Amino acid sequence: xxxxxxxxxxxxxxxxxxxxxxxxxxxxxxxxxxxxxxxxxxxxxxxxxxxxxxxxxxxxxxxxxxxxxxxxxxxxxxxxxxxxxxxxxxxxxxxxxxxxxxxxxxxxxxxxxxxxxxxxxxxxxxxxxxxxxxxxxxxxxxxxxxxxxxxxxxxxxxxxxxxxxxxxxxxxxxxxxxxxxxxxxxxxxxx
Amino acid sequence: xxxxxxxxxxxxxxxxxxxxxxxxxxxxxxxxxxxxxxxxxxxxxxxxxxxxxxxxxxxxxxxxxxxxxxxxxxxxxxxxxxxxxxxxxxxxxxxxxxxxxxxxxxxxxxxxxxxxxxxxxxxxxxxxxxxxxxxxxxxxxxxxxxxxxxxxxxxxxxxxxxxxxxxxxxxxxxxxxxxxxxxxxxxxxxxxxxxxxxxxxxxxxxxxxxxxxxxxxxxxxxxxxxxxxxxxxxxxxxxxxxxxxxxxxxxxxxxxxxxxxxxxxxxxxxxxxxxxxxxxxxxxxxxxxxxxxxxxxxxxxxxxxxxxxxxxxxxxxxxxxxxxxxxxxxxxxxxxxxxxxxxxxxxxxxxxxxxxxxxxxxxxxxxxxxxxxxxxxxxxxxxxxxxxxxxxxxxxxxxxxxxxxxxxxxxxxxxxxxxxxxxx
Ligand SMILES: Cc1cc2nc3c(=O)[nH]c(=O)nc-3n(C[C@H](O)[C@H](O)[C@H](O)COP(=O)(O)OP(=O)(O)OC[C@H]3O[C@@H](n4cnc5c(N)ncnc54)[C@H](O)[C@@H]3O)c2cc1C
Numbered sequence: 001x002x003x004x005x006x007x008x009x010x011x012x013x014x015x016x017x018x019x020x021x022x023x024x025x026x027x028x029x030x031x032x033x034x035x036x037x038x039x040x041x042x043x044x045x046x047x048x049x050x051x052x053x054x055x056x057x058x059x060x061x062x063x064x065x066x067x068x069x070x071x072x073x074x075x076x077x078x079x080x081x082x083x084x085x086x087x088x089x090x091x092x093x094x095x096x097x098x099x100x101x102x103x104x105x106x107x108x109x110x111x112x113x114x115x116x117x118x119x120x121x122x123x124x125x126x127x128x129x130x131x132x133x134x135x136x137x138x139x140x141x142x143x144x145x146x147x148x149x150x151x152x153x154x155x156x157x158x159x160x161x162x163x164x165x166x167x168x169x170x171x172x173x174x175x176x177x178x179x180x181x182x183x184x185x186x187x188x189x190x191x
Numbered sequence: 192x193x194x195x196x197x198x199x200x201x202x203x204x205x206x207x208x209x210x211x212x213x214x215x216x217x218x219x220x221x222x223x224x225x226x227x228x229x230x231x232x233x234x235x236x237x238x239x240x241x242x243x244x245x246x247x248x249x250x251x252x253x254x255x256x257x258x259x260x261x262x263x264x265x266x267x268x269x270x271x272x273x274x275x276x277x278x279x280x281x282x283x284x285x286x287x288x289x290x291x292x293x294x295x296x297x298x299x300x301x302x303x304x305x306x307x308x309x310x311x312x313x314x315x316x317x318x319x320x321x322x323x324x325x326x327x328x329x330x331x332x333x334x335x336x337x338x339x340x341x342x343x344x345x346x347x348x349x350x351x352x353x354x355x356x357x358x359x360x361x362x363x364x365x366x367x368x369x370x371x372x373x374x375x376x377x378x379x380x381x382x383x384x385x386x387x388x389x390x391x392x393x394x395x396x397x398x399x400x401x402x403x404x405x406x407x408x409x410x411x412x413x414x415x416x417x418x419x420x421x422x423x424x425x426x427x428x429x430x431x432x433x434x435x436x437x438x439x440x441x442x443x444x445x446x447x448x449x450x451x452x453x454x455x456x457x458x459x460x461x462x463x464x465x466x467x468x469x470x471x472x473x474x475x476x477x478x479x480x481x482x483x484x485x486x487x488x489x490x491x492x493x494x495x496x497x498x499x500x501x502x503x504x505x506x507x508x509x510x511x512x513x514x515x516x517x518x519x520x521x522x523x524x525x526x527x528x529x530x531x532x533x534x535x536x537x538x539x540x541x542x543x544x545x546x547x548x549x550x551x552x553x554x555x556x557x558x559x560x561x562x563x564x565x566x567x568x569x570x571x572x573x574x575x576x577x578x579x580x581x582x583x584x585x586x587x588x589x590x591x592x593x594x595x596x597x598x599x600x601x602x603x604x605x606x607x608x609x610x611x612x613x614x615x
Contacts, residue, residue, distance in 0.1 A: 022533065022537050022542050022543060022544070022545040023545040023546055025245070025533065025545070026529065026530075026533045026545035026546065026547070026548045027548050029241065029529040029533065029548070030526055030529065030548050030550045032608070032612060033522055033525045033526070033552070033605065033608060033609045033612060034552065034601075034604070034605050034608055034609075035608065036608045036611065036612075037240075037244070037611070037612055041604065041608060042607050042608055042611040042615070043601075043603065043604025043605065043606075043607035043608045044600075044603070044604060044607070045597075045600040045601060045603070045604045046601060046604035046605070046607075046608060072564075072586070072594060072597050072598050072601060073552070073564055073566060073586075073598075073601070076566040076582065076583050076584050077550070077552075077566060077568070077582075077583075079568070079581055079582035079583075080568045080579050080581075080582035145600065145604075149597050149600065152593065153593075156593045158591035158592045158593045159591065159593045160591060
């Protein structure tokens, strides 16, 4: 057996040392083909996860794993990841720098979006949409395509699964499609 | 043991000292390790990217024959006209900017004993670790009457590029009411759902431009991946336009008659306006020349590390490797690249090698706003790479439009992120 193979055997024997970061990096690397290198997405509809707060990431990943949270694909990935690894992954991505999306500003859209945010969202998400503590994830600088897909969950009649947040549902349900697009655009242009 | 090894012991043990003697300009210790990568496709390009990401002190040489890489993923959308091939074309400037030594040349030989790679251009490169990700070649020899010459009349378009564009032209030139045959080869082949996605993308084009036309899939096998999802989507989007013939019902190609431009199966002579013959496959030529393949035509590896079981110190990843339950996909090649990189980086830095993480995700887009996916999680078990039970799986059948649309959108983002990972 070659040296790498030997070394793997040793690592497995020493398992589970979860604080051991090489194992967490190895799992985190598998997320990147979808979420972008270090969790910074270049894809217009895929959420950046780098820099979201740890509590949010950990809760979401656990809910996905247990099937308590609707997702198109994440549950299928999380099933084989232990709760301890999830905690470590949440910490790993939370510690990465938030890199805002690159979205060209369209003034009319952005102004309308700013108003929607003030009126309907800022209580919970903060004046700039950048609140990022506890159960609230950062929206400022997130990809508008992703924000739209997320709010559609609250308004699209074909979306019949359980909504991620009942708190959110009360507010988002009444938005018009134009308002949704505008607020998503505005949030996406924030840094 | 390994975990306590320091870098000097490691380098000494690999005999690097003597190799470096042949490089007057190289001072021992200048590079933490030298990794040479053969093939700058998804596997090789992502290996280079992650080596520099996790350990910039490693010297990385990426040897790729072509100046540009054209992504096979989503090349079926070129056929429907949904995208152009430029959107799938990438270069290697980002690698060079990050300090990867990018060499555009063809590797002609590998000397595993001397740990050296030779190229057509007459150069040789010494390595501590060699990562080989050369992809596939076509294996016409396994079907009577078939040969590479038939590509002149029956395109494969299974390496995205010129043939993809030619096939697109053939579709455009075909009459309304014409017939296209796609052959799905013996497994394993690159991208198991690919032929069926291609049928859908061709039908997407016909639906708007030549609605009386049809696609016939002649399959070597009796099942297709994501079968229920494909069948459901074909019925919803392209009713009556796609017919699938499994191998045991006459889909299997027994013989090719190049003169008559026909395929012989148990159902007799099959002719069509366009034949898209996807040939059987095997590991790329360099893998065979280097003695990395076995009788199967593919490269056997140790599932713990992706190290060749035939030549030590050489790591074969991607389509060329024998990976058992893991399908041949770009996503899987990426995950294998990371397994190898994380092991090399750990050993180089005297850290324990992490548990290997093998995953696959394969998105399929069958038409506008209509996508679905399969996920696999794999682990070494009894010398093989085996699907982890209870993890992974398929998108649901009968899902509402929100889900299909969302998955199509996520599919495009996957493409953007994995090509960024590889080339940008
Ligand atoms: C139509 C189609 C659709 C697909 N869709 C998807 C999809 O949606 N998702 C997905 O995950 N996968 C998809 N795939 C599969 C994916 O393209 C392959 O699995 C992937 O490219 C494998 O990567 P690789 O590194 O093993 O090989 P490749 O990407 O083929 O790269 C090999 C590279 O090595 C170079 N090379 C070979 N020999 C030499 C040599 N001697 N010297 C120098 N360079 C050499 C080649 O030029 C090439 O650039 C699809 C494939 C097809 C055909």
